[in-house]
Amino acid sequence: MQLTARMTAVAPSSTLQITAQAKALQAQGVDVINLAGGEPDADTPAHVKAAAIAAIQEGFTKYTPTAGIPELRAAAARHLTATIGVPYAPEEVVVTTGAKQALYNALQVLCQSGDEVLIPSPYWVSYPEMVKLAGATPVYVRTEPAEGFRVTPEAVERAVTPRTRVLLLNSPANPTGSVLPRQTLEALAALVAAKPLFVISDEIYAALVYGEPHVSIAACVGMRERTLVVNGVSKAYAMTGWRIGYAAGPPGLVAAMITLQDHATSNPASISQRAALAALTGDPSSVEALRQEFQARRDLLLQELRTIPDLAVVPPRGAFYAFCDVSRCGRAPLPAAAFAERLLSQAHVAVIPGEGFGWPTHLRLSFCVGRPTLREGLHRLRAFVQTL
Numbered sequence: 001m002q003l004t005a006r007m008t009a010v011a012p013s014s015t016l017q018i019t020a021q022a023k024a025l026q027a028q029g030v031d032v033i034n035l036a037g038g039e040p041d042a043d044t045p046a047h048v049k050a051a052a053i054a055a056i057q058e059g060f061t062k063y064t065p066t067a068g069i070p071e072l073r074a075a076a077a078r079h080l081t082a083t084i085g086v087p088y089a090p091e092e093v094v095v096t097t098g099a100k101q102a103l104y105n106a107l108q109v110l111c112q113s114g115d116e117v118l119i120p121s122p123y124w125v126s127y128p129e130m131v132k133l134a135g136a137t138p139v140y141v142r143t144e145p146a147e148g149f150r151v152t153p154e155a156v157e158r159a160v161t162p163r164t165r166v167l168l169l170n171s172p173a174n175p176t177g178s179v180l181p182r183q184t185l186e187a188l189a190a191l192v193a194a195k196p197l198f199v200i201s202d203e204i205y206a207a208l209v210y211g212e213p214h215v216s217i218a219a220c221v222g223m224r225e226r227t228l229v230v231n232g233v234s235k236a237y238a239m240t241g242w243r244i245g246y247a248a249g250p251p252g253l254v255a256a257m258i259t260l261q262d263h264a265t266s267n268p269a270s271i272s273q274r275a276a277l278a279a280l281t282g283d284p285s286s287v288e289a290l291r292q293e294f295q296a297r298r299d300l301l302l303q304e305l306r307t308i309p310d311l312a313v314v315p316p317r318g319a320f321y322a323f324c325d326v327s328r329c330g331r332a333p334l335p336a337a338a339f340a341e342r343l344l345s346q347a348h349v350a351v352i353p354g355e356g357f358g359w360p361t362h363l364r365l366s367f368c369v370g371r372p373t374l375r376e377g378l379h380r381l382r383a384f385v386q387t388l
């Protein structure tokens with residue numbers, strides 16, 4: 001058996017690998033503190049679970065339209081209209097099996113061999129691999145810690161070539177927690193307007209911001225028609241396993257994504273769609289409670305990290321990650337991959353090495369655990385650094 005060239009060029013997800021290793025150790029009885037995960041530890045809200053149970057009891061277990069049930073497409077359109085200030089109609093929305101599928105489908109229908117996709121770095125591990133699977137080439141636009149890991153219009157402009165097709169933005173960002181302010185987004189919008197570019201805006205962490213509001217580039221002048229906004233219920237509603245995302249954008253692009261989905265997966269799970277409908281239309285108080293808890297954990301994490309000699313971190317302004325520079329930690333600093341491996345095997349703390357994000361000097365720490373567990377994990381990290 002011979003695999004295709006496109007698959008041999010694609011790397012496995014480092015985040016999923018580390019998380020699986022941590023869970024395997026925990027299954028063996030090892031006291032592992034998992035700071036590697038990318039999902040809230042909160043339970044799915046009760047009214048959302050009740051909606052799923054009701055769907056099962058009603059027999060709502062058959063195929064639905066590929067693009068999602070009409071009620072959910074309408075709810076997603078209303079939610080985006082209310083939260084980012086951009087009006088969308090239900091037919092401009094497609095419901096997908098997680099936000100990841102929305103991103104994958106969009107790149108598949110927008111890109112082909114010879115195209116380039118601009119990706120600010122550090123980046124989520126799946127972005128480059130999705131671009132490669134679409135036959136295109138990822139082009140990395142470096143951000144700087146001194147600028148809060150925020151991509152600048154100047155850096156984007158330097159990276160644009162005649163082959164550039166898409167600018168892929170992620171704000172709030174994984175792994176850095178950076179949040180792009182309106183001024184930067186407006187400057188990027190002006191740049192995009194002057195070039196034949198399209199923007200995919202991954203806003204899955206939009207509800208989890210600390211100290212400044214989330215702004216979508218789709219809300220900038222002229223950008224509604226040149227932007228696909230991607231979101232979902234996984235993070236804000238603690239529904240990662242339900243696998244419901246959605247995307248909104250120009251009707252022609254959305255229609256192409258639906259056609260692709262027709263032949264790839266068909267509809268997302270019917271029961272999960274009913275649960276997502278309850279999430280988007282029901283009591284939103286759980287989202288704010290989750291945001292406040294994550295902000296408290298972020299503050300605790302920063303307080304503890306400041307006690308670790310030579311470790312540097314840019315305070316995250318959104319999402320639930322901190323991206324830490326460990327290149328100067330200890331008398332014998334380690335590359336991030338070796339650091340993470342030894343931290344897991346010796347101190348039983350799981351973190352994600354930065355190689356998968358394009359930064360081998362850094363580690364991603366997640367604060368998706370309770371505050372006592374988070375504090376213990378950071379104490380173990382400090383003790384480990386002292387052994388280097």
